[in-house]
Amino acid sequence: MRRVSVDHELLRRAVADPEVLHWHTWAALAPGPSLVVLGAVHGNEVCGAHAIVRAIDDLTHGRLRLLRGRLTLVPVANPLAFAQATREGERNLNRRFLPQPEPQDYEDRITRQLAPLLAQHEVLLDLHSFHTPGDPFAMVGPRNNSGAREPFARAAEEMALARALGAQQVVEGWLEVYDRAAGLRGELPDDEGIGTNEYMRSQGGYAVTIECGQHEDPEAIDVATRAIHGALAHLELAHVPAPPRFAGPAARLKDVVLRESPADRLAQDWHSFDAVQAGDVIAHRADGTPVAAPYDGCVLFPHPEAEVGQELFYLAEPDAG
Incomplete structure (x- = not known):
């Protein structure tokens, strides 16, 4: 598929x-929630940037009007990566993504x-x-909990927003399984x-976060706009047309499999x-050993080009509530 071109002044400015x-x-002036929307946190994920500049144009020219609350739109959250594609x-x-007293790199x-901009808002929509x-x-993210790793008390609001964005799948439980991947690499959660x-x-x-489609698919921009x-x-x-709400069960991340050798496939x-289904072969190790599903569920985030030590695929199962 073709790469979406940098065809807007705001995007050219970010590259320059x-x-x-x-x-x-x-x-x-009417009180209401505060929403911040991010695009291009990853520079090769361009759909959010293009959808956001559409929204900026609509707001600037009166085709879209904010009725209450506050809205902040960030077309390109990582300009260097965006410029490099x-x-x-x-x-x-x-x-x-944590503020450092002494920044060590561009992303710091x-x-x-x-980070202070996000903290000034109540709700984040991140377009990927x-x-x-x-x-x-x-x-x-997580269900409501008082644990040390990611305490949370707004899971119902978060799920309601996720169901309102037009995507017909919702995934929950990212950080817990990401920590499991770190453990498989011999790392401590940090x-x-x-x-x-x-x-x-x-x-x-x-x-x-909404994952809007394949990186280079121009239709992903429309998905991001609907979100x-x-x-x-x-x-x-x-007042904007709302996309269809997702009413089905969420998929809960449960397991992750890392690439152990370049020949894993x-x-x-x-x-x-x-x-x-339980027993289905999802991958093979370098010596031919099959990696089978231990339960009924679905594959998520398959990455055939993952480097050794990185996630080859995740497994999820339907959330029973």
């Missing part, structure tokens, strides 16, 4: 000067600016895409698991949400 972040805020500038912005400097074909899906959503929850807000409209409608920030061309 990655040392400057640009965002746009509208504040209605790479996932990251110097590292993954969405894996250690981005975080120093974006993925590398293999598949249907869009929304991602939420700040590497903290992304924009986890940071937003730590500040008392709630957050949803923005869905959030605005759900939060009653603007997926057993077929898996897509996210492909169903598997």
